[in-house]
Amino acid sequence: MRSPRAFSVAPMLERTDRHFRYLFRxxxxxxLLYTEMVVDRAILRGDRERLLAHREEEHPLALQIAAREPEEAARAARLALPYGFDEINLNVGCPSEKSQALGIGAVLFREPERVAAIVRAIHEETGVLPTVKHRIGLDGDEGYAPLARFVERVAESGARVFVVHARKALLSLSTRKNREIPPLRHDLVHRLKADFPELTIVTNGGIQTLDEVLFHLEKVDGVMVGRAAFEDPWRFAELDARVFGQSRRPDRCQVARAMLAYLEEELNRGTPGRAVLKPLIPLFRGTRGARAWRRTLTEGPPTPKTLLAALARVECP
Ligand SMILES: Cc1cc2nc3c(=O)[nH]c(=O)nc-3n(C[C@H](O)[C@H](O)[C@H](O)COP(=O)(O)O)c2cc1C
Incomplete structure (x- = not known):
């Protein structure tokens, strides 16, 4: 049986909040689902309940943190322990100006020893061996060597799982352009797995369909999908069947009804309904009634009544 790592949904700020995760589940x-990136200092000083609380149903669930100082990262990881995440992942991929200024995210690609120190510190403090999400290189880097060097050095910390966004980070580009302009090089990630067979290697970037997922699974241990899973979640409806060999197939209308019950519960807890409805907007993409569904959800008040009205606009038994 394949491990949950065979298919994961990428950490995405302002996308993979607990409501999206509940929907995808x-x-x-x-x-395997990931949280949005959480900076370690926010865990140390901020509203931990808001940042880390989630439902049991969301598991398997990984917490992604961004960090620079090993000692702070370790303390943040310890504070996150009671929340019961299945994995702690370290962000070495974010190229935003803010991350650059803080010395976190993609710039750490130039400091593999520091990354290794963060991994070790978290492991010693919590007993949890973090995973690392990074890119294939930074700025002037060319080809395979910088990637292999980074992974080899970080692996000296004991890290065993590397999630590779198969593009370089260009620090002069905006975060958005950094997900589009640097060319995708999944071939380098495949080679990484061939050269380091003892490591678990996950590839990420631009993967759109389950056919592509299955293609990459011939070469690496796992595939991580970001935007496609958020923009058109139903495209992955056959995931459990095709990737994990399970017989259960979800039903789109039942999923929507499950989200109705979830919305009612969340409203009772004081959650803004709009946040719950947001990930539902593309659920019926490509079907008759999709536009009416989308319009009803975005224009109506964020209530169960609106969700019921949207359900009446799509084809449900
Ligand atoms: C809106 C958005 C927010 C993102 N936030 C994060 C993040 O918090 N942490 C992270 O490691 N990557 C983040 N990413 C990058 C994704 O995890 C992923 O590596 C990237 O989108 C490439 O995968 P894709 O082509 O399947 O979307 C984000 C991407 C998007 C589109």
Missing amino acids: QISERA
């Missing part, structure tokens, strides 16, 4: 019981 209705579609796949097996996929």
